[in-house]
Amino acid sequence: MKKNSIHYIISSLISGVAGFLIISILTKEFDPISYGDYSLVITTVALLNTVLISWITQSLIRMYNNQKDKSELNILLNTSLISLFCMWMFFLIIIITMNLIIETQRFIIPIIILFVGESLFLYSSSLFRALNKAKIYNIIVCSSWILKLVFIVSFIKFNIDDILIITIALAVPNILIGLIVVTILLFESKESKWFSSSAFKEIYRYGIPLVGLSSMQWIMSSSDRYILKLFNKDVELGVYSLAYSISSNIYNVFITFLLLISYPIILRSYEEGKSSLNATRSIKEQFNYFLLILLPITFGLSILSDEAILIISSPSYSSGTVILILTNLSMLIFGTLFYINKVWELTKNTREIFLNSIFAALINVLLTFILVPFFGGTGAAISTLLGYFFFLIISYVRSRKIIRLEIDYFTSMKIIICSLAMGIIVFVGKSFIENNLFHVMLLIAVGCLVYIILLKIFGLFNLITEFIKK
Known part of the structure; x- marks a missing residue:
């Protein structure tokens, strides 16, 4: 437990420092109106993750220890991954429909890219928390935040003056890390059953009530x-x-x-x-x-x-x-x-x-x-x-x-x-x-x-x- 705590301390500190540096860079470079638009994109993506993804990741963390053998674990992981992909498809249908009804092009692309990146990373980090692999969790969290900082500084150095385009810099590291983790997961569990209705029902039964809670907390914050x-x-x-x-x-x-x-x-x-x-x-x-x-x-x-x-x-x-x-x-x-x-x-x-x-x-x-x-x-x-x-x-x-x-x-x-x-x-x-x-x-x-x-x-x-x- 003490060893895991050290890893969590490191990842928490690095993510906190990097987060502050990103806030400082953006608020020194952009006025409050621009930063407000950036905040709306971040807030919208947080809501999407709360409603569409968090029920999967929270169930994964809670249910992992209940799996009796590796086969059951692989089925759980595959089912949760398929659920993630289904939520992506559902999101795309909603976003395309919204785009047809109202003119939201300026916000659409940053929201889509950032949502994919954040949801991939949320799933990947939750997986390693479930596996209790604090060292790997620490590595991917620290890598994500450091790369975000590097990408944002690079975007600004290239004189990109649209803060919504700069939000894409937040998504790129998470997409790269998430794709690596998902690829490894697919390779290791390729011989297992891809989807289990019983596993999905258990994920749904535990996770959906928490979605309601997270959504209400999002409303409040x-x-x-x-x-x-x-x-x-x-x-x-x-x-x-x-x-x-x-x-x-x-x-x-x-x-x-x-x-x-x-x-x-x-x-x-x-x-x-x-x-x-x-x-x-x-x-x-x-x-x-x-x-x-x-x-x-x-x-x-x-x-x-x-x-x-x-x-x-x-x-x-x-x-x-x-x-x-x-x-x-x-x-x-x-x-x-x-x-x-x-x-x-x-x-x-x-x-x-x-x-x-x-x-x-x-x-x-x-x-x-x-x-x-x-x-x-x-x-x-x-x-x-x-x-x-x-x-x-x-x-x-x-x-x-x-x-x-x-x-x-x-x-x-x-x-x-x-x-x-x-x-x-x-x-x-x-x-x-x-x-x-x-x-x-x-x-x-x-x-x-x-x-x-x-x-x-x-x-x-x-x-x-x-x-x-x-």
Whole structure:
């Protein structure tokens, strides 16, 4: 587990750094209106992957360990791959029909190419997660992000000034990596049955409810971009997209890393005698690690929101400070939801997560339509925060009827105090530094040192050592 964790740390860090560099390059080269168009393409592709592909990949990860021999595994892999190809065909039919009805040529080609690339890569990376081959997973994730960065820089060096064409640079590495993985898979499983209706039914039965959940989460996190566009808030769309990208890139690196480590531990605890008590203890322990890492990030990034936006982008995006702070809080709640929803996932009752998310998504969309005309991007950020907060409350209350989750309030309060004290130090330190990368990084280092010392004083340093050991 420790060896796998190291690989996941490396891939998370490299993807996070590369993601930031890409955001920085694009927002320094393009104005908020252009970046807003880019954001709409990325958001649309994310929705397509959520609806058409995620049910296949999530089922693959969950069902792999249930296969008794290599033959069954190959049948599962072949069936999932055929399902992927069918979703591509379905997508092409939809996109061609849309093109005949409305004029969308400028967005169509980037969306098609990016969707194929992202879905191929999502399938490939999920395959290696299912196989528990963290080293290969690490290699393909790092290779993908490094190549994306190289391609984007190359496109800009050739003076390509259409940001939608540049999105193709994001797809090329993933298409290359995905084709290699799929070719190897086809070669190794060529003698196995190509499609199994029973395997497909099992993939469908487990995965489809999660599609509903993922779609609702997409609505809560991304639909506001379309609403901003609908109300002709083009500049605010670009500013909002940047602020959201900064926050989500940071949080997703850590959330993904923590979930990759914690989910197998929680699942194993539950399956040992199907004990809800074991699962509750495991979730509580893993959630402490989550707070230990994400709370200081929330305080620190919110306090340094001005500096973050100006260093990463250009002054034309400087109005996104409040949006960034609100998005940080949304992402903290978003990460918390994964631990609460583990109750439904462990009992294979993912339909309940979907029902919870429907109510939260409806509230979010309604509030967005009300607030955006008056407050623009800030209104969209407020509606997202309130939507996630409602999702958190309803999920926690309803989950207690199945498994009564325990929260270590004493430990949580000590982590909050340490994070708040660190935040005060960083806030005071801002007045003594210049707004450049070196000084901000130096202040962040001081903040981390102060936080570690405070953890030691409050007797929480053992959480770090326990986490490293695991």
